[in-house]
Amino acid sequence: MMNGFSQKVWTVSELNEAVRDLLEGRFDLLWVEGEVADLRRPSSGHVYFSLKDSGGQVRAVLFRSASAAIGFRLEDGMRVLCRGRLSVYPLRGEYQLIVSAAEPYGIGALQRAFEQLKARLETEGLFDGSRKTPIPFLPRRIGVVTSPTGSVLRDILHITARRFPSIPILIAPVRVQGAEAPPEIVRALRDLQAEGLVDVIILARGGGSLEDLAPFNDERVARAIAASTIPVVSAVGHETDYTIADFVADLRAPTPSAAAELVVPVRRDLMTALASLSGRLAKGMDRSISSRSDRIATARQRLGDPARRIVDRRLALDDRLQRLQRLLQDSVAGRRHRLVFTTQQLRHASPRERITGDALHLETLHRDLKRTMEAALLRETQRVRTQAVRLDALNPLAVLRRGYAVARRLPEGALIMDSSALGEGTLVDVRVAEGGFRAAVKETYRS
Numbered sequence: 001m002m003n004g005f006s007q008k009v010w011t012v013s014e015l016n017e018a019v020r021d022l023l024e025g026r027f028d029l030l031w032v033e034g035e036v037a038d039l040r041r042p043s044s045g046h047v048y049f050s051l052k053d054s055g056g057q058v059r060a061v062l063f064r065s066a067s068a069a070i071g072f073r074l075e076d077g078m079r080v081l082c083r084g085r086l087s088v089y090p091l092r093g094e095y096q097l098i099v100s101a102a103e104p105y106g107i108g109a110l111q112r113a114f115e116q117l118k119a120r121l122e123t124e125g126l127f128d129g130s131r132k133t134p135i136p137f138l139p140r141r142i143g144v145v146t147s148p149t150g151s152v153l154r155d156i157l158h159i160t161a162r163r164f165p166s167i168p169i170l171i172a173p174v175r176v177q178g179a180e181a182p183p184e185i186v187r188a189l190r191d192l193q194a195e196g197l198v199d200v201i202i203l204a205r206g207g208g209s210l211e212d213l214a215p216f217n218d219e220r221v222a223r224a225i226a227a228s229t230i231p232v233v234s235a236v237g238h239e240t241d242y243t244i245a246d247f248v249a250d251l252r253a254p255t256p257s258a259a260a261e262l263v264v265p266v267r268r269d270l271m272t273a274l275a276s277l278s279g280r281l282a283k284g285m286d287r288s289i290s291s292r293s294d295r296i297a298t299a300r301q302r303l304g305d306p307a308r309r310i311v312d313r314r315l316a317l318d319d320r321l322q323r324l325q326r327l328l329q330d331s332v333a334g335r336r337h338r339l340v341f342t343t344q345q346l347r348h349a350s351p352r353e354r355i356t357g358d359a360l361h362l363e364t365l366h367r368d369l370k371r372t373m374e375a376a377l378l379r380e381t382q383r384v385r386t387q388a389v390r391l392d393a394l395n396p397l398a399v400l401r402r403g404y405a406v407a408r409r410l411p412e413g414a415l416i417m418d419s420s421a422l423g424e425g426t427l428v429d430v431r432v433a434e435g436g437f438r439a440a441v442k443e444t445y446r447s
Helices: 012-026 107-124 151-163 181-195 219-226 244-248 256-263 267-303 306-348 351-394 396-401
Strands: 030-040 047-053 056-062 079-089 094-104 142-146 169-173 200-205 232-236 406-409 427-431 436-440
Touching: 012 079, 012 094, 030 056, 094 107, 107 219, 107 244, 142 151, 142 181, 151 169, 151 200, 151 256, 169 181, 181 200, 181 219, 200 256, 219 244, 232 244, 232 256, 351 396
Parallel strands: 056 094, 142 169, 142 200, 200 232
Antiparallel strands: 030 047, 030 079, 047 056, 079 094, 406 427, 427 436
């Protein structure tokens, strides 16, 4: 009870929750215009900033998922138009704008966003000439992505019908202005590729302000053009207008009418060129035939009568054939003679003949050696016998066989030549023809 009034006591959290419910219930989606200030980019990828004008400011947050879809980079001092909803952050009791989409506001901001996107895509290589596909010389069918109600489509159809009436035109109607235009353009480009019915695509729009051309400076459109497998010709605005689509496209035309002229050749000019080429080809063929006919006539004159030349050549061939046969016969006879002579020489020098002769000579030597050895053996045998007779005559045993004996004194074994050297009882060894005996001297005498 305060001052006589009954009041509820709120906690801070309850108060912040009540304020958040009030704000979110009162304000649904809203657009807020202001200048970006105090911009922060933490590692989470979210973008925190303030929107301010001369009278105040409001905190705002652009979450990472939404930041990747806006197509440009927020910077301090940039004037933007943000769409979002209001909410309260209970921990600090501050309300803030949860931004779901943003776009540059004013010419300066649009130009800055254009330059940012251009620099980023150029760094990625989307503008490189190496990735661009040449435009076909004579397309079988042309796809046109543009508004179905503008004068651009009428100009393209008029020019293509005038230049080459038989080329079919497949129209993909889209919006070319406003926030809904980029998704429709992206879808039209993908549909034309999916069908595979066109050889080239013209992306066209008439002139306008930088805000009017914003769909063709959209990153989604730029990446769809870069990903196209079919060549894309960008024809957006007037000759002095440049968009991101112009840099990414395979070919940039200054105007939609110029795009139709670049894509479609003049059939009459092609027919004239074809007729000229056909005439030049016919004349060239005539000159070639005439030249070859002259060469044939000249060669025929130089050749003369083919039958006569054939007869002459045949006679010459027969003559050479006979000469060749004689040469072959002479060569064979000479080679046969050399073969016989060489065979005889080889036979004389044959190892078999030499072995046979040497064997006969060896046999003769063997017989001579045998006779010589037998004669020498006979002579040696006779000489040995003679010496044996002589030796036997000198052999003491032969004397003993005639009745003699040999006496030796013991124990020294000296021959006894004189009986006077012996005394009675002296032991003696007596050797006779067959054996011997020992005896003691009993008596000595002299004869």
